[in-house]
Amino acid sequence: MGTEQMLPFSFLSVVEDVLQHQPTRPTDINLPSRNLEPACLRRYEAAGWLRKTIGIIGGKEFPAEPCEEEFRVVEGPCDSDAADGAAALSAFQYFENGGKSVRIVNCVLALKAYSEWKDRGKQGSWKHGGNPKPLASGRPFLRKNSDSFINTLSRNTSDKDGWTSDRNEGGSVPNLNALVREFLSDKKPDEIPTVLESLLSKVVEECERRVLIQHEMVYIYIYACFFFIMFSFIINLTEFSVKKFMEENEDDNQHIQLKQEECYKDEKRRMEVSKKQQKLVERQHGEIQALKIMAHHTRSGMQLFQKKYQEELIYLSKHVHSLASAASGYQRVLEENRKLYNQLQDLKGNIRVYCRVRPFFGQVNNAGIVGSLEEGSISLIIPSKYGKEGKKIFNFNRVFGPTATQAEVFADMQPLIRSVLDGYNVCIFAYGQTGSGKTHTMSGPNDLTEESVGVNYRALRDLFLLSEQRKDTISYDIFVQMLEIYNDQVRDLLATDGSNKKYPSLTGSQNGINVPEANLVPVSSTSDVLNLMNLGQKNRAVSATAMNDRSSRSHSCLTVHVQGKDLTSGSHLRGSMHLVDLAGSERVDKSEVTGDRLKEAQHINKSLSALGDVISSLAHKQTHVPYRNSRLTQLLQDSLGGQAKTLMFVHISPEPDALGETLSTLKFAERVSTVELGAARVNKESSDVKELKEQIANLKAALARKEGDDEALVLQPSVNSSPDVPKLKSYKSSPTRSSTWASGGRAQPKDDSSSVESQKKGQMKLKRRSLDLQDMITHTPPWPPAGNRRVNRKEEDKELVCGDWIDKVIVNRNDSLTSDDSLVGQWEAESKQSSPMMSPNYLSEPSKICLEHSFKVTLHKKDSQDYDMATTDDSDDPLEVATSDSSESDLHWQLHMPKATGIPTISGSKAKKPTNLKPARTPETRSMIPSLIPSPSRKQSVGQTRKQAGAIDGKRRTGNAK
């Protein structure tokens, strides 16, 4: 029992198996595994029991996997329980793996398993040796678990009913009793004990074997289960681990995925960024390319531009060069223009006017009434009380501001001064109200320095310099006179004897010397000049002390006379220069003075207004210029008309309270600047001319002497009976005068202010002067005395002809016949009174006219060229003939007169009359020339002309009487 209980199988089954496995008894399904052959299986198969033999259990073939078939045969080695167990295990595994049915052949354990499976009511079929039936579909009968299987086996072993019922149910398997009977039925009784014994022993053996096998199986199962469990555990564990790992990894994966996604996104972003960058790079590349192209273009453009620029630069440099040369040319042209302008001025004889503004006393930067200063203009700021408020502009040749230095002022007038050495007469006078700086400009301030010396000193220094430079070609003699005009009286400032000598009337110019009686001092150096200036200032100061500082109320005149001799040609030239410092131009009413001061002011006014009148007459080209209205104009006569170059320095004060005076000063100066004096003439004559002139002078002197002798016989009583007539001064040099100085002078025609009485006196003078001239001819040195004689003769002639002073006027070749005739008439009227020889009656005599005609013809022939020039140019020889004592007309006169007259006596004297009858190209003489031309029209009109002349003369005398 115990064994049974212990055994996992039933004894009966063992018996049954032993019985069944008897080789003698065939069985359809009992396939002893030990001897089961494949042929047996095939037989089963052929019987339809097996659909397919899957494998051979026993270690050779084993179904590794479930097949598609419904039935299966699991055949084990069947030689041991272990093999059965293994087969069963295979079957279980088969089910486990999803197999649908199994047929286990000759497998005890499998049978037991079937039994257990049956007990559970599982569906399916289990055939052991029976006809196989198809199993219904369903779950496998065995559990997966090995432990449960083992338990099942244990239970099945003790469960006999299950087995039986199964057998019964099948009906095909005989029970043990039947088996035993069947086994014993064919045995003999005597064999039974042995058979039983052997059967028993077989059963025991079988039992023992099975127990053994069962034990082994148990162990094997235990091990197997253990391993299985372990394996399952490991597998589960592995699965778990794998799952866990998978789960864990899932996070990681998610993380990684996220990261990857992020990375992907980053990558994507990076890709996008890189794409963008790529695009940017591409774009920039494109731009760079474009820039490169542009740079290339620019470079080529630049090169082109550079090339063009260089070309232009070259062109420009050429242009600039040409411009520079043009500019320098322009400068030259400007300079040339300036020179031409000056020449034009010279030709026109315009009085040049320079304006100088004195500094505002005590206020350095105060311009006062001066608005603006330019080179040639000045504007004054005019307040309303002086009329129209605003700026008034005055134009002059030059304007010097308060800062202008003495040197600058002198530089501009230097050429003018130098022309003195070329034989011109020059007059520079300073005009302006008291205190405006006239003396400062002309002489300089009281404390003289090298810089502050005035134009007087500078002019003389310049003259010395130039004369020194020219000494190889021209030898110069320079003389100086200093005169003062105070209260219309001339005084010699260079008198050394303190005589304070006055010259109430001026007798006329002698060789440009208006006051021959005054000291004429030779100078050869600047120190000489300074000494003389000092002397002049001293004399002036003496007078000033005596006469209550009259320096500003007198005109002072420094006259420089220059005589030059060309050492090569022998020609002579003569120039003079008046440097005049006028008295203040302020009005009398303003100064509110009385007594002597009033008288002084009146004289100043008179002289300045006479100056104004002269200038006005010159400006209006009037035929009559009233030079003799004042000593001042008389003194400046040579320099204010005809041949001189004249410069006026107008001075103004910038102080507002001087505005009225400044305005009138500037207006006057502006008027002066419009005056045309006619072209300046150089006082130059060749040695031949000089010689001839001397001869003329000699002849004239002889004629005059002869004439004088004749007249003396006639007029002796009347001359002697005229004690009032002043004795004519001889033209001998003063003690200080140079021995070389030509004291001969040109007699100026008298102006219309002279009275008829003076004409009579002139006749007296004529006689006396003729005597004097004879003296001079006898006693004076060859050249200057000759000139002297000539000039005196000429002067005498003029006086004889005119009998009165005829003011010098501008030469105007367009003067109308009427004016010519009027002048002729005037002359005739005057000459009628002055001398019977000059009367129209005399002129009308046929023989005299014939004489005149022959003279004129000769003169005309000889001087035709000159005369022609005279008709086209104001600065022609006839003017020289008319106005200059170096005139060549004298020469012709000398040359032709003897031929014409045959005797150089009174007829010659009379023959001079036609000279005075020249038409008024210059009223003095030029006017006479046409009258001598045998023009029918002119001749026809002689009577008429004379009538007109008589009428005008009547008028004039009336005027003179006034």
Ligand SMILES: Nc1ncnc2c1ncn2[C@@H]1O[C@H](COP(=O)(O)OP(=O)(O)OP(=O)(O)O)[C@@H](O)[C@H]1O
């Ligand atoms: N350009 C100048 N620069 C400096 N000082 C000057 C200038 N002009 C004139 N003066 C000064 O002004 C003062 C008056 O000048 P100045 O005596 O020359 O005037 P004036 O017109 O000659 O007067 P008057 O008619 O009374 O002789 C002097 O002291 C002189 O030095």
